[in-house]
Amino acid sequence: MKKNVFKIKVSTAVKGLLLLSIVSFAGFILVLDNTIRTTFSDKKWSIPSTVYARPLEIYVGASIKQADLRLELKQLGYHFVSSLTGPRQVVVHNNEFELYSSSFQFSDELSPAQKIKISLDNNIVVTLKTEDNSDLVRLEPVSIGGIYPDHNEDRLLIQLSQAPKTLQGMLVAVEDSEFYQHRGISVKGIARALVANFKQGGIAQGASTLTQQLIKNYYLSAEQTYTRKAKEALMALLMELHFDKDDILQGYMNEIYLGQDGPRAIHGFGLASQYYFKRPLADLTLDQQAMLVALVRGASYYNPWRNPERALKRRNLVLDIAVREGFLDKKLAEEAKRKPLTMEDKTIASKQRYPAYLDLVRRQLKRDYNEQDLSSNGLSIFTHFDPLVQSSAENSLKRFIKKNGQAALQGAVVITRPNTGEVIAIVGGKKASFAGFNRALDAQRQVGSLIKPAVYLAALAQPEKYNLATPINDDSYTLTMDNGQQWNPKNYDKKDHGDILLYQGLANSYNQATARLGNTLGLANIQRTIELLGGKSRKRLLPSMTLGAVNMAPLEVAQIYQTLAADGFYTPLLAIDSVVDGQGKSLKSYSLEVEQRFDAKTMYQLRYAMLAVTHEGTGKALQWLLPDFSVAGKTGTTNNLRDSWFAGFSGDMMAVVWLGRDDNKNTGLTGSSGALRVWADIFKQRSVLATQNIPPSDMSITWVNKKSGIGSQAHCTDTIPMPFVEGKEPEIEIRCRKGLGKVLDWFEALSDN
Known part of the structure; x- marks a missing residue:
């Protein structure tokens, strides 16, 4: 009897252990199954978004240097060979390129792989032959990086x-x-x-x-x-x-x-x-x-x-x-x-070659997509990025900093197209491929005299009170503020210049005249003008803001100068052109948004003054850096030479350049001796269209005395031609014999370009 009871207990225990083992094993299997189903599913679909540059468009009459075409093809991974045998190969004979393109799915069409012949003459495409007899070829765009999930770095x-x-x-x-x-x-x-x-x-x-x-x-x-x-x-x-x-x-x-x-x-x-x-x-x-x-x-x-x-x-x-x-x-x-090993040099390009630009792309995309979609749905993101302009910007900044010799000197560059607001290049620091602090987007620095065009624009927007020849005073100026403290700005040259014409205050960047003018106009008026240009709202307004004691990142400055370059038409800066899903379906196209915020007459006068900056004022070094090429812009220098700025535009490019130190110490550079040199080097390589300043139909030219602004007969001594809104011209008070017209060249440079 006892043996039977013992056997029953043993049998029960064994069954219990067996059941427990089965349950435990089943639970173990369920845990493994859940792990497989959830985590592998996530990994399986984690296909990163690929970000592309603008496609290089080639057509008869297109302007492109042979070196640039070579660089573009090299960045696309083309192999330079003696004969074509497959996609992404190119044969070069003197000025003729014969290439075998790869097929590529654009947002609007599938571009086929085909053989293409291109002939250049004096940096112009003179012949284009394709297998599909197309008049225009878009090369596949350069992949400039991706938006990756965290676990697939x-x-x-x-x-x-x-x-x-x-x-x-x-x-x-x-x-x-x-x-x-x-x-x-x-x-x-x-x-x-x-x-x-x-x-x-x-x-x-x-x-x-x-x-x-x-x-x-x-x-x-x-x-x-x-x-x-x-x-x-x-x-x-x-x-x-x-x-x-x-x-x-x-x-x-x-x-x-x-x-x-x-x-x-x-x-x-x-x-x-x-x-x-x-x-x-x-x-x-x-x-x-x-x-x-x-x-x-x-x-x-x-x-x-x-x-x-x-x-x-x-x-x-x-x-x-x-x-x-x-x-x-x-x-x-x-x-x-039978083929030998065909290995390339043991190097690999970083998958994020242009981190500063990709930073802007990611920030703009987050307005429409969440991070999970961007890092896992295999999207194709087409941008306005121009790798040729980017290369020039990076090299120009690097060359200047190396020549300057300051190990701690840093810089940033933002470049756009004036007529569209397309951001085509961004440099976030002297080590352009370093994905660290993006100075172009995040470095909040005082902008100095870069803000002055907004002050003079606010004045010119009141034509009943101000024009380019309005006399303003540049003597010493002291302002007692509400807290009893006194503000006493000084000119960079430490001199007083007495009465000057309004345009001269901007051209020569006179602090005393600008501060006095800004106080007369009102700080709220100046701030509103800055906001209309594209600057951010700021609640705490101090008199020093009229001289640039305002912190901005280069990108915000670029938005302001974009509006200036576009004749008063505000266009939000845009890096992205379109987004396509993994199946080639277009998800979103980012169209141009334009709003006119300043009238043509006001903008014509301001541009006249900004052209004077580069012809006779603080930016006149551009006359020999870019001879016979008219551009408009403004230098900027902050206290103790902490920041060197230049922002300006031609007919086809607008760029902002900043130089400074992260520790905010003295650089020894003014806007003219620093940032302007980098800016000029970029434009010398990439800009092909000079600044145009065509007067509106309701503007007229009147000669005035360049010291008093009093109306004069043409060509009198110490007179210059000046644009005025019709009906606002000064009366002719100075009469003289016709002179030799020494200033005609000056006038043509400012008005006819």
Whole structure:
């Protein structure tokens, strides 16, 4: 009786333990299943957004330098060859370019891959021949970076459709020939591994399928234990239960380790293609594809730079295995085996080559998209970025800082198109590729005399009181403020200039005259003008704001000067042109928004004065830096030479340049001796259209005495021509014989350009 009771207890305990084990194992399986379903699903769809520059448009009559076309093609990854055999190749004979373009999905059309012939003469396209007889060709745009999910910092993620079928076939043939037959684990492989491991007395050989390898890389460690292998097998079965083969293969191709670039691991075939061959995965030749597959078995052991003979042998073995397993045609494989290793220099361009511009793109996109969509939905983001202008801006800033010799000197540049508000280049610091503090967007610095055009614009907007010839006083000026303190601004040259004409106050950047004028106009009026130009609202208004004691980032200054360059038409600065989803469907187009905020007569007069800045005032160095090329602008210098600014525009570009130190110490630079030089260097390389200043129909020209502003007969001594609103001209009080017209050239430079 006691034995039966004991047996029953033992049986019950065993059953309980068995049930507990089953429940625990089931719970364990459920945990693994939930992990697979949730995390792999997130990773699977984490395809980053790709950001593109503007496409280079080529047509007969287009202006482009041969060096610029070479640079554009180089940035696109074109290979300079002796004869064309495939996409992204170019042959150059003197001034003739013969290239084989890649197909590309734009927001409005699919551009086909085709052969194109371009002939240049004196930096102008004189002939264009294409296979589709098009009058205009858009080269595929340069990829300037991406918006990546946090857990994929060193991967150039691809979709399976971007990987050549031959590459997929070779990978499966070599790493898991039964991939499309098994359900996550291979019975044959397990049996083979068990025999090998039994002989070695431990785990000497794995039985990993592609699915198991993916599980190990995603979720598990590399330790060789039976427990880890069992967990790997279970998770592989669960993954195959929830996801199809294409999903798994895509995940594997994005995850696999394929090399080391210093401290950075190269993961995924997309990044490896750029690292080893400097071209997109879709453009690789068969022998290059085989080399990447060869690296899967051991990226260090088969490193083609360190071990070229070993790598070549492994590459050819990959081709042979693919033929044997039925994934590759033998003739194609033999042709590929005859080719030598074609590796590029062991360098890799940063996936974020232009971090300052991408920073602006990301901020503008966040108005319409959330971070998850941007970093995981495979969007194509087309921008107005011009890599040629960007290159000039970066190099000009770098050259000046190097020549200046101050290790702590920093800088920033923002460049736009005056007629559209398109932001075409941004430099955030002297190390342009460094994704750190973006001075162009975030450095809040006093702007100095850059603010003065707003003061004079506020005056000229009152034509019944002010015109360019209105006398204003530039003697010493003291203002007692509400708190009893006195403000006593001084001119940069420490001199008083007495009565001057209004335009001279801006041209020569006289502080005393400007402060007195600003106080007369009223600070609220000045602030309203700044806001109409595109500046931010500021509640605390001090008299010193009229001289630029206001903090702004270069981007805000660019918005203000964009309106000045556009003749008083306000256009929000825009980096993005359009957004396309992963299937090529257009999601959003960012159209031009324009609002006229100042009338043509007022803007014509202000531009006249800003042209005088560069012809006779603080920016007159531009007369020899950019000879015979009319531009308008304004220098800016802050107290103790902490900041050097120049903002100005031609007919086709507007740019703001800032130089300074992050520690806010003296730079020894004025606006004219510093930022203006960088600005001029950029415009000398990139601007082709001088500033135009065409008077409105209701403006007239009257000669005035250049000291008093009194109306005069033409060409009298000490007189200059000055534009006036019709009906507001001064009466002729000075009469004289006709002189020799010494100032006609001056007048033509200001009025006829």
